[in-house]
Amino acid sequence: MGRILSIISxxxxxxxxxxxxxxxxxxxxxxxxxxxxxxxxxxxAGQVRDFTVFGDISEATNSSELSxxxxxxxxxxxxxxxxxxxxxxxxxxxxxRLVTTxxxxxxxxKETNQLVFSVNGVEAFVSIVSASFVNxxxxxxxxxxxxxxxxxxxxxxxxxACYKYSALLSFVMLGALLH
Numbered sequence: 001m002g003r004i005l006s007i008i009s010x011x012x013x014x015x016x017x018x019x020x021x022x023x024x025x026x027x028x029x030x031x032x033x034x035x036x037x038x039x040x041x042x043x044x045a046g047q048v049r050d051f052t053v054f055g056d057i058s059e060a061t062n063s064s065e066l067s068x069x070x071x072x073x074x075x076x077x078x079x080x081x082x083x084x085x086x087x088x089x090x091x092x093x094x095x096x097r098l099v100t101t102x103x104x105x106x107x108x109x110k111e112t113n114q115l116v117f118s119v120n121g122v123e124a125f126v127s128i129v130s131a132s133f134v135n136x137x138x139x140x141x142x143x144x145x146x147x148x149x150x151x152x153x154x155x156x157x158x159x160x161a162c163y164k165y166s167a168l169l170s171f172v173m174l175g176a177l178l179h
Contacts, residue, residue: 031154048176055172079171101179
């Protein structure tokens with residue numbers, strides 16, 4: 001039953017968006033844990049923690065790609081929809097061991113503007129707050145990730161995001177923050 005609800009949740013979540021074509025401008029994403037990114041045309045680049053990050057987000061293919069330089073290694077991951085499963089793995093070698101972080105979308109709690117993910121089998125919650133919601137977009141959204149009792153916060157300055165873009169951006173942020 002849980003798998004069926006997950007399939008329905010992902011299908012409804014992805015299909016419920018209007019395809020708005022808006023003008024993209026350079027914006028900033030800033031937050032805790034040294035988050036300092038520039039965002040332009042569904043891509044982000046800059047710093048998270050003490051390493052560099054690049055994320056490319058495609059609403060058309062329901063996917064996000066993450067590249068980051070960690071432990072002297074270029075780490076790449078793709079989060080995409082395959083059948084009824086939306087997510088992916090971040091992996092890299094460090095000190096002769098494979099480090100793996102699995103991130104999957106589990107659902108949307110629209111009444112509380114909360115996205116639910118599974119990170120290595122543990123739930124992670126991404127809450128979205130904004131002063132206004134116009135044309136299915138959060139204006140200047142603020143995000144709070146809660147994972148294993150730890151909070152990570154970031155916001156899009158002078159920008160906007162719909163639920164779908166928020167989920168795709170969250171894949172990038174979860175991968176960069178928690179891997």
